[in-house]
Amino acid sequence: MINYFTKRKIISKIALLLCFFSAVWGLFWLVFIIxxxxxxxxxxxxxxxxxxxxxxxxxxxxGLRNAIVGQLLITTFSTLIGVPIGVLGGTFLAEYGRRxxxxxxxxxxxxxxxxxxxxxxxAFVYAILVRPMxxxxxxxxxxxxxxxxxxxxxxTTEDMLNLIPWTLREAxxxxxxPYHKVIxxxxxxxxxxxxxxxxxxxxxxxxxxxxxxxxxSFNNPYFSLDMNNPIASLTITIFQYAMGPYKDWHIKAWGxxxxxxxxxxxxxxxxxxxxxxxxxx
Amino acid sequence: xxQTGKEKIVNSLFFLITAVAAFSVVLITIxxxxxxxxxxxxAIKRFGFFDFILSSxxxxxxxxxxxxxxxxxxxxxxxLASLLAVPIAIGIAIFITEIAPSSLKGLxxxxxxxxxxxxxxxxxxxxxxxxxxxxxKYIEPFLQNTLGKIxxxxxxxxxxxxxxxxxxxxxxxxxxIIPFTASITRDAINxxxxxxxxxxxxxxxxxxxxxxxxxxxxxxLGILGGIGxxxxxxxxxxxxxxxxxxxxxxxxxxxFEPATTVTVKLANEFTEANKDIHLSALFYLALLLFIMSxxxxxxAKFLILRIREK
Numbered sequence: 001m002i003n004y005f006t007k008r009k010i011i012s013k014i015a016l017l018l019c020f021f022s023a024v025w026g027l028f029w030l031v032f033i034i035x036x037x038x039x040x041x042x043x044x045x046x047x048x049x050x051x052x053x054x055x056x057x058x059x060x061x062x063g064l065r066n067a068i069v070g071q072l073l074i075t076t077f078s079t080l081i082g083v084p085i086g087v088l089g090g091t092f093l094a095e096y097g098r099r100x101x102x103x104x105x106x107x108x109x110x111x112x113x114x115x116x117x118x119x120x121x122x123a124f125v126y127a128i129l130v131r132p133m134x135x136x137x138x139x140x141x142x143x144x145x146x147x148x149x150x151x152x153x154x155x156t157t158e159d160m161l162n163l164i165p166w167t168l169r170e171a172x173x174x175x176x177x178p179y180h181k182v183i184x185x186x187x188x189x190x191x192x193x194x195x196x197x198x199x200x201x202x203x204x205x206x207x208x209x210x211x212x213x214x215x216x217s218f219n220n221p222y223f224s225l226d227m228n229n230p231i232a233s234l235t236i237t238i239f240q241y242a243m244g245p246y247k248d249w250h251i252k253a254w255g256x257x258x259x260x261x262x263x264x265x266x267x268x269x270x271x272x273x274x275x276x277x278x279x280x281x
Numbered sequence: 282x283x284q285t286g287k288e289k290i291v292n293s294l295f296f297l298i299t300a301v302a303a304f305s306v307v308l309i310t311i312x313x314x315x316x317x318x319x320x321x322x323x324a325i326k327r328f329g330f331f332d333f334i335l336s337s338x339x340x341x342x343x344x345x346x347x348x349x350x351x352x353x354x355x356x357x358x359x360x361l362a363s364l365l366a367v368p369i370a371i372g373i374a375i376f377i378t379e380i381a382p383s384s385l386k387g388l389x390x391x392x393x394x395x396x397x398x399x400x401x402x403x404x405x406x407x408x409x410x411x412x413x414x415x416x417x418k419y420i421e422p423f424l425q426n427t428l429g430k431i432x433x434x435x436x437x438x439x440x441x442x443x444x445x446x447x448x449x450x451x452x453x454x455x456x457x458i459i460p461f462t463a464s465i466t467r468d469a470i471n472x473x474x475x476x477x478x479x480x481x482x483x484x485x486x487x488x489x490x491x492x493x494x495x496x497x498x499x500x501x502l503g504i505l506g507g508i509g510x511x512x513x514x515x516x517x518x519x520x521x522x523x524x525x526x527x528x529x530x531x532x533x534x535x536x537f538e539p540a541t542t543v544t545v546k547l548a549n550e551f552t553e554a555n556k557d558i559h560l561s562a563l564f565y566l567a568l569l570l571f572i573m574s575x576x577x578x579x580x581a582k583f584l585i586l587r588i589r590e591k
Binding site: 151209 | 296387460513
């Protein structure tokens with residue numbers, strides 16, 4: 001009998017140990033990847049990486065100023081397009097349309113669209129914008145990233161607005177405030193940190209996107225601020241340089257990887273921290 | 282309620298704007314379907330459905346296109362990745378919810394979530410320069426000398442281990458999708474009523490018995506949903522596999538062979554396709570991929586909703 005109990009206990013211990021090791025397994029890759037990017041990328045970091053444009057292929061030297069600026073432009077404009085649509089859409093789901101079945105449907109559809117392959121969105125924007133215009137453009141890149149952003153922002157906004165207690169809205173209604181004023185002055189104000197968190201996480205999500213930019217903003221070896229033409233981005237530059245034959249390109253790709261990873265992980269951590277603070281109360 | 286006419290109009294306008302913004306998601310979804318379908322009509326007309334998905338010829342010069350290698354590559358990498366990721370992800374979810382001391386819980390959760398935040402291009406870059414050489418030098422020869430010796434199963438491990446192959450791609454994908462299954466499973470486990478767990482403990486069950494016989498059966502729908510979600514993600518992953526798969530259009534006979542997937546094919550050939558039928562064939566592949574991942578994600582969402590309702 002004793003033996004049977006000991007056996008069950010030992011099995012339990014082993015199983016729990018395996019669970020522990022799976023957590024170690026997951027964290028091991030995280031540390032491995034971050035450490036590796038840091039190790040390779042740090043040697044590529046210098047001032048000229050940020051301040052100079054790329055040298056001709058095969059010639060050492062130069063930097064990635066064009067890609068950094070291009071990435072900032074594309075990300076900024078995609079945020080300017082995607083965030084307002086996302087926040088307003090989320091407002092509809094959580095406020096005006098909260099009792100309607102269609103809102104539930106849109107909310108679930110957004111969850112699905114968040115996970116849909118991003119390269120497909122690139123192909124979609126190529127068909128509706130790049131080909132009719134006849135050339136790749138920064139706008140097409142920004143649009144494809146915005147399309148990726150919209151469902152993300154819609155869902156987080158909806159969740160954050162739902163956290164605002166109804167009594168707060170009712171108090172404002174009782175004073176005779178129309179619904180739009182209640183939303184703007186009461187609900188948005190209460191949920192501002194939450195909405196900001198959603199925006200930060202959405203920006204983090206699109207900052208590392210590469211696939212949708214391949215067919216939209218394409219690439220540009222020169223410095224450009226013209227969103228109407230092909231424009232360089234860090235992620236596409238990583239792809240091009242890493243696949244290229246030159247050692248110097250590989251080092252630069254690691255540098256660009258470090259910048260991208262650092263940026264994305266910082267934004268994600270800030271977002272997580274804000275959520276953690278919000279739910280602690 | 283006293284409302285002036287002007288405010289009523291503003292309110293209606295605001296209502297309208299938010300409604301349009303919300304419907305943009307529906308519009309985008311339908312738009313993608315229609316546009317992809319419209320663009321693939323020439324290829325659909327020319328190659329049909331079964332001829333396209335069963336043929337492995339991809340010849341832009343002769344204008345013959347078949348999607349079998351890409352579709353099969355996508356399926357192999359995604360399923361292998363899920364197979365590798367799911368047990369780990371469930372283990373992680375159990376560890377976070379049931380085992381870890383509360384001081385560690387948050388830290389480990391954030392660590393696993395960061396795994397999902399790392400951009401896929403970084404996975405690709407790291408896979409190409411760091412993981413692939415390690416795979417080629419140590420892991421793959423080791424597998425060939427152990428599993429490769431088993432009859433029947435051994436066949437899938439033959440070939441020269443180069444590191445640029447289906448196996449490396451699947452490993453990278455599996456790391457990327459761990460967080461998705463883990464977080465859904467974690468939520469599902471948290472939804473298990475503690476009274477169920479406590480009654481099992483009161484009967485003298487060990488911790489593992491409670492997990493195995495009470496918690497996991499209770500959240501199996503949620504776990505299935507999590508698996509579906511990560512499978513949907515894996516199907517559409519592009520950059521992480523583009524680096525380590527080699528884009529070779531051939532039906533793979535071993536895990537240690539370079540191959541291609543729908544996404545890798547799109548990434549490599551889309552901008553270079555100079556014939557309409559070539560581009561149309563690529564759109565056809567994109568359409569098939571979209572339908573596949575969309576259906577799997579719908580199923581996953583449905584399962585996850587079911588457990589929330591319980």
